[in-house]
Amino acid sequence: MKEISIGKLAYSKLFLHLAKYPQLSCNGILLSKPSKNSSVKFVDCVPLFHSSFTLAPAFEIALSQIDSYCQQNGLVISGFYHAFDNNNQTEPNMMCYKLAEKLKENGDVSFCLIVDNSKINPSNREPCFNVYSFGDDQKLKKFPGNLNLEEGTYETCEKLLEENRFSLINDFDNHLDDVKKDWRNLKLNENISAVESLSAK
Amino acid sequence: MSTKNLEKIKNWNDASLQLRNWRDDNVRMSKETLDLWTGYIAPSINRLGDEKWLVYEQVFLAALDCQNFPIAEDCLAALKAQFSSSKRVKKLRAMRFEAKEDYHSALEIYESILEEDETNAHVLKRKLVCLKAQNRINDYVRELNEYLKLFQADHEAWLELCDTYLNEMDFAKAAFCLEELILMYPHNHVYQQRYADIKYTQGQFDLAKTYYLYSLKLNPNNVRSLYGLLLTTANLKSSQKTKEGSDNTKLNLWAREQIEKKYNDVDSDKNLIDSVNSLFQYLTIGKNEK
Numbered sequence: 001m002k003e004i005s006i007g008k009l010a011y012s013k014l015f016l017h018l019a020k021y022p023q024l025s026c027n028g029i030l031l032s033k034p035s036k037n038s039s040v041k042f043v044d045c046v047p048l049f050h051s052s053f054t055l056a057p058a059f060e061i062a063l064s065q066i067d068s069y070c071q072q073n074g075l076v077i078s079g080f081y082h083a084f085d086n087n088n089q090t091e092p093n094m095m096c097y098k099l100a101e102k103l104k105e106n107g108d109v110s111f112c113l114i115v116d117n118s119k120i121n122p123s124n125r126e127p128c129f130n131v132y133s134f135g136d137d138q139k140l141k142k143f144p145g146n147l148n149l150e151e152g153t154y155e156t157c158e159k160l161l162e163e164n165r166f167s168l169i170n171d172f173d174n175h176l177d178d179v180k181k182d183w184r185n186l187k188l189n190e191n192i193s194a195v196e197s198l199s200a201k
Numbered sequence: 202m203s204t205k206n207l208e209k210i211k212n213w214n215d216a217s218l219q220l221r222n223w224r225d226d227n228v229r230m231s232k233e234t235l236d237l238w239t240g241y242i243a244p245s246i247n248r249l250g251d252e253k254w255l256v257y258e259q260v261f262l263a264a265l266d267c268q269n270f271p272i273a274e275d276c277l278a279a280l281k282a283q284f285s286s287s288k289r290v291k292k293l294r295a296m297r298f299e300a301k302e303d304y305h306s307a308l309e310i311y312e313s314i315l316e317e318d319e320t321n322a323h324v325l326k327r328k329l330v331c332l333k334a335q336n337r338i339n340d341y342v343r344e345l346n347e348y349l350k351l352f353q354a355d356h357e358a359w360l361e362l363c364d365t366y367l368n369e370m371d372f373a374k375a376a377f378c379l380e381e382l383i384l385m386y387p388h389n390h391v392y393q394q395r396y397a398d399i400k401y402t403q404g405q406f407d408l409a410k411t412y413y414l415y416s417l418k419l420n421p422n423n424v425r426s427l428y429g430l431l432l433t434t435a436n437l438k439s440s441q442k443t444k445e446g447s448d449n450t451k452l453n454l455w456a457r458e459q460i461e462k463k464y465n466d467v468d469s470d471k472n473l474i475d476s477v478n479s480l481f482q483y484l485t486i487g488k489n490e491k
Contacts, residue, residue, distance in 0.1 A: 023229065023266075052395070054367050056402040057429045064483065068476035086336050094370060176425050180467040 004111065004131065005148035006030075006042040008156055012192050013185060014113075015128070015157045017047035018083050018120060019166035024050045027082040027099075028171065029066055030111065031075040040078055040111070046183060047171035048080075054095055062172045062183075069184060077103060079111030081129060087117050092132055092140055100134035109135045111143070122158040159195050207233055216241035217249060217256075224259055231266035234259060238272065254283060261293060265300040273297060288314050292324055304331045322352055341365065356382055363395075372403045390419035394426045401429060406436045410452075424463060430456040435484035457481050 010030060017026050028047040032040050046066050049058065063077075070076055080103060082096055092100075092114050103110040113129040120128045131143040160166070168188050170181040210216050216237045223230050238260045246253050257276040264273035277293060284290045295310035308331055314324045325348055332341040345362050352358065363378035379396040386392060397412035410433035416426040434453035438446070461481075464474055 052364065052367055052398070054370050054372075054402065055395075055398040057398050057432050058425060060432060061428050061480065064480045065476040068479040069472070072472055072475065086334070089336060095368065098370075176428070179424060179463050179469070182473070184473070 002038070003146035003148060004040045004042070004143070006127075006150070006153075007044070008150045008153045009189060009192055010042040010045045011127075011149060011153045012156050012160060013045050013047065013169060013188070014081055014115075015120070016160060016166045016169040016188075017171060018115060018128075019161055020169055020171075021050045023085060025053065025083060025085040026050045026171070027053055027080055029063075029077055029103075030079040030081060030113070031066075031070060032078040033074065034076050042078065042111075044075065044189075045081065047169060047185075049173045050171060051173060053082075058172065058176060061176075065183075077106050079103060079113065081113040081115060083115035083117070090114060090116050090130065096132075097134075097140050100132070100140050101138070104134050109133050112140060122154075122161045125154055156192065156195050160192065165191060207236060210237065210241070213241045213245065213248065217252075220256055220259060221252070224255060229266070231263040234263035235267055235269060235272065238263075254280065258289075258293065262296070265296060268300065270297075270300075273300075288318065288321070288324075292327065295327065299327070299331060299334065302334070304335060307331055320351065322355070325351075326358070338365065338369065342369075353381075354385065356385060367399075372399050375399055376403070388419055390416045390423050390426070393419065394423055394429065397426070397429050397433075401433060406433045409433045410437065414452075421459070422463075424460070427456050427460050427463075431460065431481075431484050453485060457485060 014028060017028060026047065027049055028045050030042045031044045031046065032042050035041070046062075046069075048062055052058070066077060080099055082092070082099075084090075092112055096112055096114065100110050100112045110133070112132040112134060114132065115129045119126060127147055127149060131147055132140050133143045134140050165188070168185075168191065170183055170185055170188075172183045174181040175183040210219060220234065220237060220242070222228075223234065238256075242249070242256065242260075246256070249256055257280050261273050261276035261280070264270070264276065277290075277297065280287075280290050280293065291310060291314055295307040295314075298304070298307035298310070308328065311324050311328050311331075314321060315328075318324075329341060329344050329348060332344060342362070342365055345358065345365070349355065349358055349362065359378050359382050363375045363382075366372070366375035366378065376396065376399045379392055379399065382389070382392045383396060393412050393416035397409045397416060400406075400409035400412060409429065413426045413429040413433060416423055417430065420426075430452055434449040434456065437449050438453075460477065461474075464477055469477075
């Protein structure tokens, strides 16, 4: 696999999740459309937790509901992202390894995006994470290929941050505390699309 | 100032009241605090009277959080002028070094405070945080354990130690921390539920089920406990004798009904309910009538 790409929606939601909990670790699941060729495009993401990442019950419930959501929308779970609360930690740890191993059950390879906290400034113009892949060799390795972002992604994130939209995103933790909060963030998806069309002008 | 939280603030009085509420609840709303400071409070700080010193401290900490050092310096200067020999202000000076990641200077100040006042819990905790910030997790865990020997009733510290063990995937030790918390606060449904979560993660489904039930007795609306009950009874179905088996079936069904009700009560859309139902099919034992 030579390259992976990430859509505006997936990147923006990841970004908003980080913005909502700047002092905590966050993680989430990345979804992509199944493809016959060897490239992967992350089209959506589901923010999962901002605390207690290693506890099984919430994770099993989340994964099961996300699986069902994927089936409804023709998507597959292809990886996850993790942002550490510690400013300087950029390498995946044992927890990330276990999660990558678990998600690989879905396919040939799973991806692990580790957020680099030095790159999340909204004026930044490079991806705010490093990509690792977990393949048949059971190792979590840095992904050597290209990473493409959809045009206008950074501008969209900047705008969303300016308008303080990060308070609108819901992760699975929020959902378990109050089931009214939609972990699929359908309303927010519409909001992000609205921003997209503005920045395209 | 367009955050949702600040929509209700119309004037100086609202702003100072909001700051007081955040102070009392110990909430970390750093960006909003700075917005209120620059927008309303700073121009007429003396209207606060003696409360202004608390506000200076509050804004100082918010400014450090947001790496806004000019505001931090202003607040610190005012506090130093008023309370020149205060240990509390000295601690704030050290925290400014922490914010700049100069842990060496911060620790020097903390050590000097502790020389005069060995059991100053705030400063002992700041020392711990310096270790955590430098990612020296082993040292952090060791020192946090030492701290807890002195301050056994500090529930926040127990929670922090529990979280740290969970991140290191040391579930046995994390469970121990929660046991201490449950002893101190036996009526807290969150601690019971989190303990059950850990037991489930360790594969001890029977024990997990028991604690989910305790948690639900204390708060039948705890959704995590309801899901937990569903998961544990589903996992136990294959290892049951008759009485236990039928109890598990009843609990499983009850949990399922409660969860369904929760989703219906908030008018969840069809797709979300379908997702939840597919989960039920996977986890239901006994007859599935739907």
